[in-house]
Amino acid sequence: MKALADTTPEQFIEGFFESLTARTVRGDDPESVMGRHYTADVVQVSDGVRLDRDRLLAHLRPVRRNVTSWRFDVREAVADGGRIAARLTVHARTRKGGETAIDVHLFAEFTDDGRMHRSHQLTRVLSPTPAGATESA
Numbered sequence: 001m002k003a004l005a006d007t008t009p010e011q012f013i014e015g016f017f018e019s020l021t022a023r024t025v026r027g028d029d030p031e032s033v034m035g036r037h038y039t040a041d042v043v044q045v046s047d048g049v050r051l052d053r054d055r056l057l058a059h060l061r062p063v064r065r066n067v068t069s070w071r072f073d074v075r076e077a078v079a080d081g082g083r084i085a086a087r088l089t090v091h092a093r094t095r096k097g098g099e100t101a102i103d104v105h106l107f108a109e110f111t112d113d114g115r116m117h118r119s120h121q122l123t124r125v126l127s128p129t130p131a132g133a134t135e136s137a
Helices: 009-025 030-037 053-066
Strands: 038-046 049-052 067-080 083-094 099-110 116-125
Touching: 009 030, 009 053, 009 067, 009 083, 009 099, 030 038, 030 053, 038 053, 049 053, 053 067
Parallel strands: 038 116
Antiparallel strands: 038 049, 067 083, 083 099, 099 116
């Protein structure tokens, strides 16, 4: 994973979530995954729910058990120093064959070495898009 200063905001966000998910799903030690991607005092607020390090660590377990494939489509991202605002869609498939797509509006602060320090996210589950239809931006 590249540092934010070495890439575009879009590539950084995609790389961050790709690395986090890949290391989680392939079974890397959860403490190691957390240490590489989050600061010890991380706080993430997702849809109004406050997640500290322990709650984020607990969230990795179902991801590890259930997710088989994933893709992150970063629609846009802007950075100001270590702060990033981004709009992305998370696509995932589960072991039971279910598919999901989630729109994420992210406002986050990262350290110089690429770890998330704090973030606020607003999400919404997207309805399936009929074959041949295009998603509006």
